[in-house]
Amino acid sequence: MSNILLYAEVTKENYLHTVLFELAYKAQELSKKLNNADVSALLICKTGLAESFKEAFINSGFDYVYIAEDESFADYSTELYSKTAVEIIREVNPDIMLIGATTQGRDLAPRISASLHTGLTADCIGLDINEKGQLAATRPTFGGKLMATILCKTLPQMATVRPKVFKPAPENIVKDTKFIYIKPDIGNVQKKVEFIEFVKGLNTAINELDSARIIVAGGKGMKNEAGFELLKNFAESIGACVAASRGAVDMGLASADIQIGQTGKTVTPQLYIACGISGAIQHIVGMQDSDKIIAINTDEKAPIFEHSDCGIVGDIFEVLPKLTAIYKNK
Secondary structure, three states, X not given: OOEEEEEEOEXXXXXXXXXXXXXXXXXXXXXXXXXXXXXXXXXXXXXXXXXXXXXXXXXXOOOEEEEEEOHHHOOOOHHHHHHHHHHHHHHHOOOEEEEEOOHHHHHHHHHHHHHHOOOEEEEEOEEEEOOOOOEEEEEEEOOOOEEEEEOOOOOOEEEEEOOOOOOOOOOOEOOOOEEEEOOOOOOOOOOOOOOOOOOOOHHXXXXXXXXXXXXXXXXXXXXXXXXXXXXXXXXXXXXXXXXXOHHHHHOOOOOHHHEEOOOOEOOOOOEEEEEOOOOOHHHHOOOOOOOEEEEEEOOXXXXXXXXXXXXXXXXXXXXXXXXXXXXXXX
């Protein structure tokens, strides 16, 4: 019987990262193509925390949850987490191991794959099972110009997956989940890095793109820093997060950590407002699942309008100040 194992990341606020539930629903689809393979989770957390997550696991379609609890796991540690994860993976022996491509996941996954001498496809935006029963993981390559589907020759077949690429289940998938506690063997682990304090960066605090309800994104059409300031003022007036296309990032108008698209983030807000963005396919794949999309562009034939629910044909330098004034008054 095949086994799909998902890494259940715990955030700094002691919640399960939402990418787990996105991967859980996708894993159900993959499971059906593998003769109903078991879908399991690997949870590493501080003592007592797992109890508060059990209902979420039961309602998300997990057959088994492997739990390693210790006070040493209160803060993420590459050495402690990777050693514990590797020991549990060797015991569970999954065919497929999926990890969210979060900051933590991107640090942990290569440590695990190196220790297990297996391959790892990073930053995936698509997962499938091919005719031979292998995991087919798709990711952007050559700067987002091509999509590559990669197979892993060794087990477990590992992949990290971008948050927001897949949607969580629309309703609960309830199973009789078995919870298996495994005592971690970390007494002889030498920690090379000690956690002292977490300081949230200003840009991160302003731009929580993964969970944003409203996103205002600027492209090349913003032209300069003054244009991007207009964008930020408008975003502030409606309580939105600021994002950018790759074109705007390449022009130096925004940092890469707020880039949307194949080589940036994938987002699914309730409202996405594209300002001065032409609508290249590389950008579209990063925001096409937004509930509502509004585009503002001077070119009425811009591709972005084909993907929008509402479009404004006009000069961004005239439109945005008027919209900002309206919403600031409200």
